[in-house]
Amino acid sequence: MAKTRPGVPSKIKTGRKELDSYTIKGTNKLVRAGDCVLMRPSDAGKPPYVARVEKIEADARNNVKVHCRWYYRPEESLGGRRQFHGAKELFLSDHFDVQSAHTIEGKCIVHTFKNYTRLENVGAEDYYCRFEYKAATGAFTPDRVAVYCKCEMPYNPDDLMVQCEGCKDWYHPACVGMTIEEAKKLDHFVCAECSSDDDVKKSQNGFAASPADDVKVRVSLFCKCMCKIVQKLEADINNGIVVFRWKRSAEKDNLEGFLMGTSHRGAGKLVITWKLFGGD
Ligand SMILES: [Zn+2]
Ligand SMILES: [Zn+2]
Missing domain, CATH: 2.30.30.490 (Bromo adjacent homology (BAH) domain)
Known part of the structure; x- marks a missing residue:
């Protein structure tokens, strides 16, 4: 056929x-x-x-x-x-x-x-x-997807990733200088940026992250055919409401916008659904 x-x-x-x-x-x-x-x-x-x-x-x-x-x-x-x-x-x-x-x-x-x-x-x-x-x-x-790691890519479920206990971002072993075998043996992982940050110690000392905690997420806005990222957004999730601020890459003016939705962790992954309000 x-x-x-x-x-x-x-x-x-x-x-x-x-x-x-x-x-x-x-x-x-x-x-x-x-x-x-x-x-x-x-x-x-x-x-x-x-x-x-x-x-x-x-x-x-x-x-x-x-x-x-x-x-x-x-x-x-x-x-x-x-x-x-x-x-x-x-x-x-x-x-x-x-x-x-x-x-x-x-x-x-x-x-x-x-x-x-x-x-x-x-x-x-x-x-x-x-x-x-x-x-x-x-x-x-949707044309917006959550991105992870230093390489800022959406999640490919075929690839092993490790989660940083500090920033909660997920990393490809290769992107943080590890082999997959080394990553599989890890019990704890803290990324290089968080290793030099005092805030991590706080979260490791029993302040367990829950979905309601403030969580930083990065979201990339792709062009319609997903061949390239047209905008990178950083957001805070607070009680399921995602609030972000972004800079328009082409122009100099600062825009403030709201990305509203819910967040929850399933199988160790951050899932965000949202609706866009304000800005464009
Ligand atoms: Zn990566
Ligand atoms: Zn980190």
Whole structure:
């Protein structure tokens, strides 16, 4: 099979009948609307396509068709695969299609990013999605992502990171001069900047950080195709409200803005959801 071009509607035939489920050829696996499936690509050397089934139909001659919504792999996106994209990363696209059910090879699970990072073992059928993707423009939603480490990159769940007990930022071992083996053996880690800072001692002495504590976060605003960071923001999280101040890079004027949302730590990671108010 081949993906049709985005925005080209498939031909609609009459005499169709909606089906509750479809059994994948040669298996006893049932596919229903809402399930995620792997589909045979047109190029046998490529990994399978991933889609979410929206509707299953049989036509007058009993050919089964699935209405699906494509997930794109990073390499299929206009911006291409980036360093922070994980091997199992998918983008939920706005590209809908109709395909023959025969192209379905198996089922898979597309987790939320948070749930995926909490999996004890990642199976072949496990994927995750943290961005929606507009196939025609190459734009992602959300277009703001939390960044970590000296290299200021979004989190790639395939890469080991260590958390500094002082600033709570996460670091790639290589970025702080460690091997992965050394990082795995660490019980405690304090980054170089925090090692020379007295405030760390306070937080190590029983002032355990909780999500309600003030936490500094850095957020990068990416351009729509995520090829570059257009603005770096620093923010304080105070009781779940993120307040930040930023400088417009192109102009000299200082802007004050509010980034409001909630924050919580899941599996040792800081997750921020927010809405932008003020500024632009
Ligand atoms: Zn790094
Ligand atoms: Zn630190």
